[in-house]
Amino acid sequence: MSKAFTKSLLLYNKILIRRLKSLITRAPPAPASATERLPPSHKHESSTAPLDALPAPGTTDDDNDNGGRAGGGTIVCEVEGGLLMSSSTFPYFMLVVLEAGGLLRGLLLLLLYPLLRLLTDELAMKAMVMVTFAGLRKDAFGRLGMAVMPKLFLQDVSAEVFHAATSAPVTSGGARRRRRCVCVSSMPRAMVEPFLKEYLAVDAVIAPELRELGGYYLGLVEDEGEVARRMDVEEVIGAKGGAVVGIGGQGCSFQHIFQKYCKEVYVPTESTRRRREALHPRRYPKPLVFHDGRTAFRPTPAATLAMFMWLPLGAPLAVLRTAVFLLLPFSLSVPLLASLGMHNRMIASSSPSAGDKSKSNLFACNHRSLLDPLCVSAAAGRRDLSAATYSISRLSEMLAPIPTFRLTRDRAADRAAMQAQLARRGLVVCPEGTTCREPFLLRFSPLFAELAAGGVDVVPVALHLAVDMFHGTTARGRKMLDPLYLLMNPVPSYLVQFLDPVECGGQEARAVANEVQRRVAEALGYERTGLTRRDKYLILAGNEGVVGAAQDGGTKN
Numbered sequence: 308m309s310k311a312f313t314k315s316l317l318l319y320n321k322i323l324i325r326r327l328k329s330l331i332t333r334a335p336p337a338p339a340s341a342t343e344r345l346p347p348s349h350k351h352e353s354s355t356a357p358l359d360a361l362p363a364p365g366t367t368d369d370d371n372d373n374g375g376r377a378g379g380g381t382i383v384c385e386v387e388g389g390l391l392m393s394s395s396t397f398p399y400f401m402l403v404v405l406e407a408g409g410l411l412r413g414l415l416l417l418l419l420y421p422l423l424r425l426l427t428d429e430l431a432m433k434a435m436v437m438v439t440f441a442g443l444r445k446d447a448f449g450r451l452g453m454a455v456m457p458k459l460f461l462q463d464v465s466a467e468v469f470h471a472a473t474s475a476p477v478t479s480g481g482a483r484r485r486r487r488c489v490c491v492s493s494m495p496r497a498m499v500e501p502f503l504k505e506y507l508a509v510d511a512v513i514a515p516e517l518r519e520l521g522g523y524y525l526g527l528v529e530d531e532g533e534v535a536r537r538m539d540v541e542e543v544i545g546a547k548g549g550a551v552v553g554i555g556g557q558g559c560s561f562q563h564i565f566q567k568y569c570k571e572v573y574v575p576t577e578s579t580r581r582r583r584e585a586l587h588p589r590r591y592p593k594p595l596v597f598h599d600g601r602t603a604f605r606p607t608p609a610a611t612l613a614m615f616m617w618l619p620l621g622a623p624l625a626v627l628r629t630a631v632f633l634l635l636p637f638s639l640s641v642p643l644l645a646s647l648g649m650h651n652r653m654i655a656s657s658s659p660s661a662g663d664k665s666k667s668n669l670f671a672c673n674h675r676s677l678l679d680p681l682c683v684s685a686a687a688g689r690r691d692l693s694a695a696t697y698s699i700s701r702l703s704e705m706l707a708p709i710p711t712f713r714l715t716r717d718r719a720a721d722r723a724a725m726q727a728q729l730a731r732r733g734l735v736v737c738p739e740g741t742t743c744r745e746p747f748l749l750r751f752s753p754l755f756a757e758l759a760a761g762g763v764d765v766v767p768v769a770l771h772l773a774v775d776m777f778h779g780t781t782a783r784g785r786k787m788l789d790p791l792y793l794l795m796n797p798v799p800s801y802l803v804q805f806l807d808p809v810e811c812g813g814q815e816a817r818a819v820a821n822e823v824q825r826r827v828a829e830a831l832g833y834e835r836t837g838l839t840r841r842d843k844y845l846i847l848a849g850n851e852g853v854v855g856a857a858q859d860g861g862t863k864n
Contacts, residue, residue, distance in 0.1 A: 380486050380487065380550055380552075381486065381487040381488075381489060381545045381550075381551045381552070382471075382472045382473075382486045382487070382488050382489070382551075382552055382553075382554060383489050383490075383491065383544060383551060383552070383553045383554070383564060383565065383568065383569055384468065384472050384488060384489070384490050384491070384553070384554040385490075385491055385492070385553075385554065385555050385556035385561070385565075386490050386491065386492035386499060386503075386556070387492060387493065387494070387556045388555075388556025388575070388580065389465075389468060389554045389555055389556035389575070390464060390465060390468050390469065390472070390490060390554070390556075391460070391464060391465065391556075392463050392464075392465045392580060392583045392585065393463055394556055394580075395607075396432065396435065396493075396494055397420065397423070397435070397607070397608060398459065398605050398606045398607050399456065399459060399494065399498060400416065400435040400436075400438075400439045401413060401416060401417070401606040401611055402455065402456065402459055402600070402606055403439050403440075403448070403451065403456075403498065404416050404438070404439050405601070405602050405606060406451055406455050406600045406601065406602065407443060407447050407448050407451055408439065408443060410615075410618075412438065413611065414615060415438060416435065416438045416439065417608065417611050417612060417615070419434065419438060420608045422434075423435065428493070429493075432493050432528075433527075433528065436517070436526060436527070436528045437526035437527070438526070439526075440495075440517055440524040440525075440526045441524065441525065441526025442524070442526070443523065443524045444522060444523055444524075445519055445522050445523065445524060446522065448497065448524070449849075450783070450847065450848065450849055451600075452497050452498055452500070452501040452502070453501040453505065453846070453847075454597075454598060454599040454600070454782070454783065454846070454847040454848070455598060455599050455600035456498060456499075456501065456502055457501065457502040457505070457506050457595060457598060458595060458598040458600075459605060460499070460502040460506075461502070461506060461586070461588070461591060461595055462585065462605065463585065463605075464507070464585065464586040465580075465583045465584070465585070465586065466583070466584045466585060466587065466590065467583055467584065468554055468575075468583075469507065469586050469590075471554070471573075472486065472488050472554060473486065473488055473507070473508070473592075474486070487510050487511075487545055488508075488509050488510050489509070489510060489511045489512070489513065489544050490503050490509050490511075490512050490513070491512075491513040491514070491561040491564060492512070492513070492514040493514070493515070493561070494514060495514065495515060495516065495517045495528055496512060496514040496515065496516055496517075497517055499512065499514055500512045500514065505593065506591060506592065506593045506595065507591075507592055508592045508593070511543045511544075513534065513538060513540065513543060513561060513564070514534070515529035515530070515531075515533070515534050516528070516529050516534075516537075531561055531563070534561075535563075540564060540568075541568070544564070544568055550570055551568045551569050551570060552569060552570060552571050552572070552573070553565045553568075553569035553571070553572035553573065554572070554573050554574075555572050555573065555574040555575075556574075556575075588745075594747070594834075595745060596743065596745055596747045596836065596838060597743070597744075597745070597782075597842075597843050597846050597847055598744065598745070598847070599781060599782045599783055599784075599847045599848075600778065600781070601777050601778050601781065601784065601792055602777070602778070603774045603775060603776055603777055603778050603796075604775065604776055614776060617776065617795075617797060618795075621776075621795035621796075621797070622791075622795060624647065624648075624794070624795065625790075625791050625794035625795045627647065628647055628649055628794045629706065629790070629794060631643050631644055631647070632644070632681065632708055633706060633708050636690075637684070637685045637688055637690065638688075640685070641685055648797055648798045648799075649794070649798075649799055649800075650798065650799070650800040650801070651682060651685065651686070651801045651803065652800070652801070652802050652803070653686040653803045653804075653805075654802070654803070654804040654805070655805050668729060668732070668733040668734060668763060669729060669733070669734050669736070669755065669758065669763050669764070669765050670683055670687070670692070670733070670734070670735045670736070670765075670766050670768050671736050671737075671738055671751070671755050671765050671766070671767055671768065671823050672735065672736075672737055672767070672768035672769070672770050673737070673739060673743075673748055673768075673769065673770055673827050673831070673833075674737035674739045674740070674741060674742045674743065674749075674770075675742055675743075675744075675770050675771070675772040676742060676772055676779045676780055676789070676793055677703065677779065677780075677789050677793070678779070678790070678793065678801070679735075679737060679770055680692065680694030680709060680711075680735040680737075681694075681707070681708065681709060682770065682801045682803050683735050683768050683770075683803060684708075684709050684735065686803040686805070687733075687805075689733060690708065690709055691709075691732045691733055692709055692732065692733040692734065692735050693709060693710040693711065693712060693728045693732055693733070693734055693735070694707070694709060694710070694711045694712075694734075694735050695711075695712060695714055695721075695724075695728075695734065695735070695736045695737070696711050696712070696713055696714065697713065697714045697716070697740065700786065700787040702787055703787070703789075703790060706790075710728075710732070712724055718754065721754060722754060722757060722758070725754070725755070725758055726758055729758055729763065734758075735768075736754075738751035738752045738753075738754070738755055738820060738823070738824075739751060739752075739840075740752060740839065740840040741839075741840040741843050741844075742780045743843070744778065744780065746831070746832065746833045746834060747833055747834050747835075747836050747838075748824055748827060748828050748833050748834070748835050748836065749836060749838050749839060749840070749842075749843070750824075750836065750837045750838060750839050751820040751821065751823060751824040752820065753815075753816035753819065753820040754816075755820070756811060756814075756816035756817070756819035756820045756823070757816045763811070764808040764809060764810055764811060765808065765809045765811060765819065765823055766805060766806070766808050766809075767805075767806040767807075767808075767809060767823045767826045767827050767830075768803065768804065768805055768806065768827075769802075769803075769804040769806060769826075769827045769830040769831045770801065770802065770803060770804075771801070771831055772799070772800070772801055772802075773799070773800045773802075774793065774796045774799050775796055775797060775798060775799075776795070776796050776797060777792040777793065777795055777796055778792065778793075779792050779793025779796075779799075782843065782844055782847040782848045783848050804830055804831075806826050806827070806830055807826075809822055809823055
């Protein structure tokens with residue numbers, strides 16, 4: 308292969324990756340501005356005001372005239388284009404299709420997108436429901452609403468609307484009262500209710516139910532009239548308890564609710580909606596620590612098209628990256644992988660005592676993916692490091708370029724196995740016991756610190772993984788495919804930062820584990836938690852994450 312051809316190929320690869328990333332990533336929206344207040348019908352007054360001008364909860368015009376005696380107070384908020392900055396529901400249906408329906412069904416939905424643009428909102432919604440849910444097993448969708456959907460929804464929540472709908476201003480009597488918040492959506496209840504109630508603490512959700520037969524979805528959904536007959540809308544909204552104010556969106560779902568029950572309705576204009584600001588993750592009522600699914604991008608039509616165009620190139624590229632990992636020494640594989648789009652950055656400790664990593668034998672790192680021990684080994688320049696794993700697949704064991712050994716969750720047996728490995732070679736451990744994608748650290752098990760009590764110092768290693776298309780971890784899917792999904796990303800990047808060693812002499816194992824966790828959290832800017840592997844699997848998969856001896860094909864995720 309000539310040098311000119313090689314340069315041309317690498318240049319083409321860089322241009323293609325840059326264009327794919329431009330389709331997937333989006334710049335954050337500009338700060339929000341005022342929102343127009345428009346009447347739900349000709350019976351309501353029309354004016355213009357920002358959302359923070361909403362009346363205090365429980366305060367009506369009569370209450371103001373009577374000294375501000377507070378009753379109830381309700382905000383009715385439309386999800387599409389109101390609570391969510393985007394009025395398009397296509398990405399949410401595409402996410403369900405990709406995670407529960409498969410790539411072929413996703414390709415069908417993408418091909419139908421031009422036709423959906425020509426239909427009315429109501430017909431387009433019914434068509435997307437049909438393509439997404441027809442023939443889908445109810446248990447296959449299962450915990451998807453709780454494990455996968457909230458991440459995508461939360462990224463699109465408008466900070467201005469959320470704070471206006473859930474804030475608790477001081478009433479005239481001095482008492483702080485939280486408004487009752489009711490959300491209405493034309494999307495199926497199974498898609499939106501877990502996100503709204505669990506993470507945004509919404510009081511009630513008005514949304515259509517999916518029709519099912521024999522444990523399978525039929526691809527049909529209730530219409531607005533059926534929803535109104537099934538639910539006592541007046542009681543759900545609490546219309547008898549005080550003033551009801553609406554926040555509308557760009558859609559037309561449940562307009563009769565706004566017209567009949569709301570005294571005023573605030574509707575954003577298109578230009579105002581574009582200038583809104585997304586709700587910061589630290590302002591979520593409940594932090595999003597765990598989420599599942601393979602899709603790592605917002606599946607808009609353009610981004611989904613980019614993914615389907617990338618797949619024929621990404622699969623062989625993942626195989627090539629694997630071969631480079633396995634067959635070449637780190638001195639050659641690391642720069643070659645960089646030329647193939649896989650970036651690794653190493654930050655060494657500034658302490659002279661930690662400068663020679665060849666003398667350190669116990670490395671404790673946070674857990675981001677299956678490749679964590681490999682990246683630590685490559686950054687340290689040592690193939691003699693072994694990795695402690697739990698339920699790793701036989702295929703991954705055979706392909707691993709460094710030695711691995713299995714943990715059994717028997718504390719005495721695991722301590723003996725780790726001690727034996729540490730006596731022969733270096734050891735990389737992930738004390739969290741499972742992966743976490745978000746900027747949080749789970750509780751560090753003190754088992755590794757018990758090994759260090761014999762005079763061995765622990766070197767904390769802070770790891771950060773960035774992916775742009777696929778997640779290389781899962782709690783519910785086929786875990787043996789984790790390396791393939793991770794290596795199929797156009798530009799996966801690892802940050803490996805070696806920190807100052809932690810001296811363990813005379814300290815309790817729990818204190819050492821907490822100190823290692825604290826240092827890693829400070830280096831990465833992550834938040835420390837006391838959550839464990841068991842907590843993660845109870846939330847995402849409905850089990851405790853324990854793998855029996857007969858089970859194989861999983862990975863320590």
